[in-house]
Amino acid sequence: MKNFSYYTPTRVVFGKGAELQTGELIKAQGAKKALIHYGGGSVKRTGLLERICQSLDDAGVEYVLLGGVVPNPRMSKVYEGIELCRREGVDFLLPVGGGSVIDSAKAIGYGLCYDGDVWDFYAKKAVPKACAPIGAVLTLSAAGSEMSDSSVLTNEEGWLKRGCNSDLCRCRFAVMNPELTYTLPPYQTACGATDILMHTMERYFTREPDTSLTDALAEGLMRTVIESARTALRDPQNYDARAQIMWAGSLSHNGLTGCGTVGDWASHQLEHELGGMFDVAHGAGLAAIWGSWARYVYKEDPARFAQFAVNVLGCKNDFADPRRTALRGIEAMEDFYRSIGMPTNLRELGVEPTEEQFRELAYKCSFQNTRTIGSFKVLNIDDIEAIYRMAK
Template sequence: MQNFTYYTPTRVVFGKGEVERVGELLRAEGARKVLIHYGGESARRSGLLERVERAVKDQGIDFVSLGGVVPNPRLSKVREGITLARAEGVDFILAVGGGSVIDSAKAIGYGIPYEGDVWDFYSGTAQPERVCPVGAVLTLSAAGSEMSNSSVISDEENGLKWGLNNDICRCRFAVMDPELTYTLPPYQTACGVVDILMHTMERYFTHEKDTALTDELAEGLMRTVMDCGRKALRDPKDYNARAQIMWAGSLSHNGLTGCGTVGDWASHRMEHELSALFDVAHGAGLAAIWGSWARYVYREEPERFAQFAVKVMGCPNDFRDPEKTALAGIEAMEQYYREIGMPTSVRELGHDLNESEIQLLAEKCARRNPNLGGFKTLSQDDMIQIFRMARG
């Protein structure tokens, strides 16, 4: 088991109606003027923004608003938010939405006190030292950004989608009301389930041996999310299913399921290139990539994949042939993706990859991640092979 530091400073306020407490949470943080950052107009039509604004006003806190965040959040919107926040004297950012909105809010937070361009942080040419604080009202269970130290932003002009991990961006608080997820389209619910699973699997597939408790936490989380994903798709207003998924989304990406392990984020990094090229939903892109990655790397330690097959996917254990068990587990996970309406190839995403696109995807990924992977280190040629396999 590796040494680790587990740091989770975010205050979680969970349950029905807790959005009404957002004003007092902002007051406790000393906020005087807030930027309320959100996505589409559905937040306004649903009445959620009015509830949030009323809660803020009731505490005597001033605010300005900026909507328009889209999936794979755009650098141009981040820059717009930085300009607005500076002009208005904003001292706190409240993200009302899912991972894309929270990531955009974090990026704005990085940019407000910085004299250069915020993309410097994402390109790695500078490191943030200060941030305007961020809080969240979560409306989509998926990215786990409400409790993570990560933010991923797309530079749409240059076709880049890059992430930044830094503890100073962690949300001061996260309000999580599962009822806010009732109206999500089934496709978004399923994408969220995949993202949660993948945040756990990227930490789970490791060569570390003495991680029994961390393994059990990860395995239980994955089984729960898969079961509750089915239930939420059958009945979108199943509160208990929505609640389990929402809490799992936070735990899957706040570091808990990776304590003591060395993770492998190859599927995420490769999917980022897919998203940058085709603007696909992140969870769907992950589902399209994962099976090909798994089949390419499982021989590095088939016993680990066999453990996943048995303990997570419920496959019978062929003790004489761990490779057979490992492959059964990979196929079972892909079958689950199909069951919830997710793709298992790029073609099923609606794109036919040609050879030049495959070469471009691999080249861009390798340039950003020259030693990609932990379970198996991938060269650019390895990435080409995985993208070819994922083509479908």
């Protein structure tokens, strides 16, 4: 078990009608004027935006609106937000949406406390020293940005997608009403559940021994998400299934499921390049690549994959050979992905890279053959290309 630090200062307000507390929560932060930041028209159509505005009115908190955040959120919107906030004297950021909207707000928050170009933090040219206060109203269970320290932005100049991690951007509060996710299309629900599972699995597949409490928490979380995703897809307005998924989404990425482990994160890196080259949903891309990654690496520590198979997926343990149990678990996970409409290879993802594209994916993912990825098994450019090809 590695030494670790754990810091999750976000005040979670969870349950039916939680969004009605938004105004009071901002007021309690001593803020006077908020930027309500959102994506497309769904928050208007559902009446959520109106309820939020009413809540701020009731609390005497002023606000300005900025919509139009897109999936894989872009720097142009961030710059627009920074300018708007400065002009309007905004002192609090209120993203209403999922990970993209929250990540965009985090970048605006950094930018408001910085004289230079906020992209510096994402390009690793500078380290953030402060961030304007943020509170989130969550409408999508997936990225876990509402409690995490991370944000990922895309710069249209060169179409670079880069992340920035800092405790400074952790939300002051997160308002989570599972009912707000009832209207999600099934594909988005499934992508979200996959993202949540993968945030946990990336931390779970570790070579670090003696992490039994973290293991037990992670396994319980994964079992719950698997069961609840099936329920939510069958019965989209099942409050309890939506609630388990939403709370799991926060806990899967706030640090809890990684205390004392060494994360792997290779699947995320592999998906990252797929997302850059082809227009695929993050969760679906992760599902498409995971099985190939797993089969490529499991022999490094078959017992770990066997534990996953038995404790998460309920597979029968083959006591004579943990490798057989491990493979059963990988198959069972792929069965689950297929059962919720997720792809388990690139073809099912709708992507058929050419020979040259396979090489390019590996070249980019290894940062022009200058880095390795993963820690469960350290992967070089050749390993990376082999996994992409296995996933065909």
